[in-house]
Amino acid sequence: MDTPMPTISVDELIQRIAAAYDSLPRQLKSVATYIEQHRSSVMVDRVSDIAAHCNVHASAVVRFAQSFGFSGFSDMQEVFRTAYTQQAAPTQNYQQRIRNLIGGKSKNASVADVGREFIDGSRSGLDELAASFDPAGFEAAVELLLKAKTIYVVGVRRSFTSASYLVYALQHTTKHVVLVNGLGGMYRDQVGNIGKGDLLVAITFLPYGRETQVCARIARHHHASTLLITDSQLSPLARHATTLLTVKEGSVFGFRSLTNTMCLCQALFIAMAYKLELSIEEPKPNRPIEEHD
Amino acid sequence: MDTPMPTISVDELIQRIAAAYDSLPRQLKSVATYIEQHRSSVMVDRVSDIAAHCNVHASAVVRFAQSFGFSGFSDMQEVFRTAYTQQAAPTQNYQQRIRNLIGGKSKNASVADVGREFIDGSRSGLDELAASFDPAGFEAAVELLLKAKTIYVVGVRRSFTSASYLVYALQHTTKHVVLVNGLGGMYRDQVGNIGKGDLLVAITFLPYGRETQVCARIARHHHASTLLITDSQLSPLARHATTLLTVKEGSVFGFRSLTNTMCLCQALFIAMAYKLELSIEEPKPNRPIEEHD
DNA sequence: AGTTCTCTGGAATTTTTTTTCTATTTTTGA
DNA sequence: TCAAAAATAGAAAAAAAATTCCAGAGAACT
Numbered sequence: 001m002d003t004p005m006p007t008i009s010v011d012e013l014i015q016r017i018a019a020a021y022d023s024l025p026r027q028l029k030s031v032a033t034y035i036e037q038h039r040s041s042v043m044v045d046r047v048s049d050i051a052a053h054c055n056v057h058a059s060a061v062v063r064f065a066q067s068f069g070f071s072g073f074s075d076m077q078e079v080f081r082t083a084y085t086q087q088a089a090p091t092q093n094y095q096q097r098i099r100n101l102i103g104g105k106s107k108n109a110s111v112a113d114v115g116r117e118f119i120d121g122s123r124s125g126l127d128e129l130a131a132s133f134d135p136a137g138f139e140a141a142v143e144l145l146l147k148a149k150t151i152y153v154v155g156v157r158r159s160f161t162s163a164s165y166l167v168y169a170l171q172h173t174t175k176h177v178v179l180v181n182g183l184g185g186m187y188r189d190q191v192g193n194i195g196k197g198d199l200l201v202a203i204t205f206l207p208y209g210r211e212t213q214v215c216a217r218i219a220r221h222h223h224a225s226t227l228l229i230t231d232s233q234l235s236p237l238a239r240h241a242t243t244l245l246t247v248k249e250g251s252v253f254g255f256r257s258l259t260n261t262m263c264l265c266q267a268l269f270i271a272m273a274y275k276l277e278l279s280i281e282e283p284k285p286n287r288p289i290e291e292h293d
Numbered sequence: 294m295d296t297p298m299p300t301i302s303v304d305e306l307i308q309r310i311a312a313a314y315d316s317l318p319r320q321l322k323s324v325a326t327y328i329e330q331h332r333s334s335v336m337v338d339r340v341s342d343i344a345a346h347c348n349v350h351a352s353a354v355v356r357f358a359q360s361f362g363f364s365g366f367s368d369m370q371e372v373f374r375t376a377y378t379q380q381a382a383p384t385q386n387y388q389q390r391i392r393n394l395i396g397g398k399s400k401n402a403s404v405a406d407v408g409r410e411f412i413d414g415s416r417s418g419l420d421e422l423a424a425s426f427d428p429a430g431f432e433a434a435v436e437l438l439l440k441a442k443t444i445y446v447v448g449v450r451r452s453f454t455s456a457s458y459l460v461y462a463l464q465h466t467t468k469h470v471v472l473v474n475g476l477g478g479m480y481r482d483q484v485g486n487i488g489k490g491d492l493l494v495a496i497t498f499l500p501y502g503r504e505t506q507v508c509a510r511i512a513r514h515h516h517a518s519t520l521l522i523t524d525s526q527l528s529p530l531a532r533h534a535t536t537l538l539t540v541k542e543g544s545v546f547g548f549r550s551l552t553n554t555m556c557l558c559q560a561l562f563i564a565m566a567y568k569l570e571l572s573i574e575e576p577k578p579n580r581p582i583e584e585h586d
Numbered sequence: 587a588g589t590t591c592t593c594t595g596g597a598a599t600t601t602t603t604t605t606t607c608t609a610t611t612t613t614t615g616a
Numbered sequence: 617t618c619a620a621a622a623a624t625a626g627a628a629a630a631a632a633a634a635t636t637c638c639a640g641a642g643a644a645c646t
Contacts, residue, residue, distance in 0.1 A: 025613095025623055043337050044374050047604060057625050062605060072605060074632090081337050111435045111564045112428035118560040119423045126416045126552075133412065135405035142404045161461065165454035165551065233311040234322075234329050248330075255465075255563065258458060259419075262555050267411040270548055271404045318593055340634060350595050355635060365635060367602090587646100594641070604631070612623070 010039060010083045013076075016068060024067075030054040031064040043080040047073050122259040125250050129260045132248065140243040142271045144227050145170075148199035152191055152224075154180035154215045155203035162203050162229075162261045169269040173276060180215055191215050198224040202241075203265075205231045205249070205256065213237060229261065303332055303376045306369075309361060317360070323347040324357040336373040340366050415552040418543040422553045425541065433536045435564045437520050438463075441492035445517075447473035447508045448496035455496050455522075455554045462562040466569060473508055491517040495534075496554065498524045498542070506530060522554065 017032050024032060034054050035042055042050070051058040065076040145151065151170055155163030160181070167179040180190045194200060200219035204212040208230075216237045219226055228241035231248060238244055247264055249257045310325050317325060327347050328335055335343070344351040358369040438444065444463055448456030453474070460472040487493060493512035497505040501523075509530050512519055521534035524541060531537055540557055542550045 027624070041378055044377065046602090048602095058603090059605075059607095059626085060624070063623090066605095074604070084337060085334055110428070110432065111568060112426075112431045114564040114567045115431045115435075115560040116423070116426055116428075118563050119419065119426065119556055122552075122556045122559070123416065123419045123423065126412065126419060130409070130412045130416065133405075133409055135403070135409070138405045138408045139403070142408075158461065161454055161458040161555075164457055168450065168454065232326070232329055233307055234314045234326055238311055239315075255462070255559075255566070257559060259415075259552055259556050259559070262454075263412055263415045263550075263552050266415075266548070266551060267408040270411045271407040273548070274407045275404060320594070339632090351633090352595070352635075352637095353593095356593090359635095367634070590643100590645080592641105592643075594639105596638095596640105598635105598637075600633105600635070602631105602633070604629105606629070607627085609626090610624080612621105614619100614621075616617100616619090 008079055010080055013068070013079055014039060020068070027054070027056045027060045028064045028067065030056055031061055039080065040084075043077060043084050045077075121250055122257055125248075125257055125260050126263060128248060129263060132246075134245070137243060137245050138268070138271070141227050141245055141268060142275060144199050144225055144243055145175075145201075145268065145272050146275055147197075148175065148225070149197040150176040150178065150194070151199050151201060152178045152180055152194055152215070152219070153201045153203070154191070154212050156209040156211045158256060158258065159203040159205060159209070159212070159261070161258060162265050163201075165262060166201060166203075166265045166269065169266070173272070191218050194219050194222045194224045196223045198222075199227060200224055201227045201229070202237060203229045203261065204235065204237060205261075208236055216240065229264065300375075301372055303373060306361070306372055307332065313361070320347070320349045320353045321357045321360065323349055324354055332373065333377075336370060336377050338370075411550075414543055415550050418541075418550050418553050419556060421541060421543065422556060425539075427538070430536060430538050431561070431564070434520050434538055434561060435568060437492050437518055437536055438468075438494075438561065438565050439568055440490075441468065441518070442490040443469040443471065443487070444492050444494060445471045445473055445487055445508070445512070446494045446496070447505050449502040449504045451549070451551065452496040452498060452502070452505070452554070454551060455558050456494075458555060459494060459496075459558045459562065462559070466565070485511070487512050487515045487517045489516040491515075492520060493517055494520045494522065495530060496522045496558075497528065497530060498549070498554075501529055509533065522557065 014036055017036060021029065021032055031050065031054050034050055038045075038053075047058045047061045050056075050061050054060075062073050065073045068076065070076040153163045153167050153170070155161075164179060164181075167177050170177040178190065191200065198219075200215060202212050202216050202219075213236060216226055216228070217240075220240050225242040226237075226240065228235070228237050228244045230237065230244065230246060232238070232246060233244065235244075245264065247260045249260050251257060307329055310329065314322065314325055324343065324347050327343055331338075331346075340351045340354045343349075343354050347353075355366050358366045361369065363369040446456045446460050446463075448454075457472060457474075460470050463470040491512075493508060495505050495509050495512075506529060509519055509521075513533050518535040519530070519533065521528070521530050521537045523530065523537065523539060525531070525539060526537065528537075538557065540553045542553050544550060
């Protein structure tokens, strides 16, 4: 009986199973086939589930695991579980990597390494955004934008960046757009004129800014719709939002990334422009530099 | 206590949790947050896993499930399990849909498809950013940021978003930071005090904004350094920049992305923070959601 | 401050699941 | 075909996990 590797990947395990397949007794062959075919659900299966699927007795499944050097079925299942939880949270992985890097284990990590790591992290962040993309919510959000008479956008602190982008982009449409920036503390005044048929786009993340909440309340009061972009359905504003889009951002140094939010905001605008058959021409190389004041 | 539906989707369940969230006691809130954030791993989690993650007693997790009408945790977990085993199959469909969309370029692509495509585009944009990463330039840029007495940041129109982010981030250091936003057309005045030992971060893309160029000229005149973030070495400001970082942004549907620039700005800040051994406190995973900041 | 109600956490209990044990069956090879 | 070895199935034991119970802490209300 060979010693089980402390860590072995699912693929390696499947390899070993395939290699040993011919020399297995009938029932264990059956188990082997099941596992090979259903590797993605082994992690949630119970011994009895697999046994049933294979028309085999539970103990056969345990024997199977043991014949590959595991102490029992649970031990083998662990391989599948950890594989899943790791791939389910690529961002977590990345965060640990960068934390280790920064954590000073390697004081010799160069500044450029940190930069590179960060970019990598953002990449896997976008992977997650793509994976958790919610088409229905997205379409609803675009609808709201299209129908709105005037669009108010609010976001404070971290979210201000995204808010200001959205306003910039929306100004390319014929919509009336207002950035609620609280200049001079005048949040209330800036959203004061919101009304029925208007839309408030509120962007807010964990410690959910008070100002944004106030704006949302005012919008609701004036019977305007709300498009909420936030990190969780449990966000304090979620309940009153007309439509909600969630974005998960990784963080480094407690500094949350912004890439996903920005990307989503841009996607919203692009989709809207697509619907409006707006053609945003690429700035031409020779176009004279304009000055607006 | 309402009867659990024979079949309820994960989304519906999350919705119900979100709706009830406010009325939950502290610990159950914590569990709710965990489940909402980790819905994809709930199916493999044990009661004790979740309890541990939430710093909560196992019985709280069971109570949570029961408060939503399930007989216990296992009953609730079933919802997540079945959802998973069902969606395991259609994954291939999605791949095909994407392929069709890309192949077809069809006019009847849905709004959501456009959004998805944009996200995909941003992903490959980041791939390119990673590939063309210039370690030496990056290190030099961080050096400039570290050495600067006061940091002025300027960017107009599209670039304003990135500029405002950078300022927001830099405010978490002890540096003096000024966002040159041209409020009231006062670009000149805002950079008027720049001097030797100071740094101007100029972010500019085609069609290079006149305002940014003016600021750069003033900075040079006052013997300040310049960190230029732009799209090409041939950018009009390139010649006079102390250090230059180039960022290529892809464009989807004729609209330039911003993800790369944002990502680079964030990377700069993170690297700088690393050098400063700045530790910005991480919001704690289980921290109850607060109504204020 | 006192009362009532809810929430919490530890331990006990129950249920479920895994593993071991062993008698029986099947296969293998002379 | 028979003996030896291997494989299997069921039951029983063990382990793990989930659930309940309850006493005490804490909040809310009077």
